[in-house]
Amino acid sequence: MPLLSISSITAPSYYYQYQKLNHRISASLVALVGAKRAMVTASSSSKGAGAFTTIKERVSFEKEIKKSKFIAIAGPISDEQSAFSFLSQVRDPRATHNCWAYKVGDQYRSNDDGEPSGTAGKPIHSAILSSEIDRVMVVVIRYFGGIKLGTGGLVRAYGGVTSECLRNAPTCVVKSKVPMGVEVPFDLLGILYHQLQSFQIEDIKQDYDTGKDGISMVTFKVDFDRAEKLEEAVKANCSRDLVFYKH
Incomplete structure (x- = not known):
């Protein structure tokens, strides 16, 4: 089982702070592109962002x-x-x-x-x-x-x-990785980790202090084109209506 990193951030707080950080990063990138507009010309990418x-x-x-x-x-x-x-x-x-x-x-x-x-x-x-x-x-x-x-x-x-x-x-x-998170009951952690390993996910982190009894927040990164399949596989194997967070 991968090494777990436990934090004291609650699930809702984790998600909103995560979104806020990404908004700041996006704003910084926009400013950078604007500053270089005289040098850099935009063109379309045939492969897409993923x-x-x-x-x-x-x-x-x-x-x-x-x-x-x-x-x-x-x-x-x-x-x-x-x-x-x-x-x-x-x-x-x-x-x-x-x-x-x-x-x-x-x-x-x-x-x-x-x-x-x-x-x-x-x-x-x-x-x-x-x-x-x-x-x-x-x-x-x-x-x-x-x-x-x-x-x-x-x-x-x-x-x-x-x-x-x-x-x-x-x-x-080269496939880009997208961050995801899922709230999962303690008794289903073993099933969840088995699915995560089969999808070759990265950067697993787990937080037990979610503010919900018996619920843990697990975050990770997965190939952009496998995110939906992973969510479907986890829900099917856990037989529960789990809450997923996506970037």
Whole structure:
């Protein structure tokens, strides 16, 4: 049985404080996005808020186009800070251009790094969108070979090497966890924990001081797409009308 963390917070108080904290976090995020609006452009997320596909590890793809060498390097990122950390690790100051783009949820940025406007960063970003991969950054390093490609040639080159790089990258689906809580009688705790373990939940916490005789509050996190199934399974196995709290 998982280690239990017992607090002195009552069930109703726990829930309302939890909601209040999340409202504060949401307000802070809104303020942060607003402050960066000049730099960050919104786009739609095809995978939704609950799950996303990303790459497992750093990958690269190299191609020579009219004597210019293009090296696309892709890596998983979690936010803007990790994106710029990745950029500093892979960029080559000796190269003619280090162009890039990244996508994190509904936020992205791109940079042409000296190439004609819209011929490098934008096609890199478009290739990321087409791949349906999220939380990823692609840096395309170009070593100029003496032959100009023209705007159309640059768009095809930067977008093409990015697509090839991501096409060969190993990917994985990441599911977000959602917090839940349930009020359960003491005699049903064993049944509840058996169900929780079968659904591979995380961060179990238990509070006996709920203000209700013989009732405990158990909170945990579960994959967003399994929350409803877990609730149904618990109710069916406990044969009681249990009270669930969801974020």
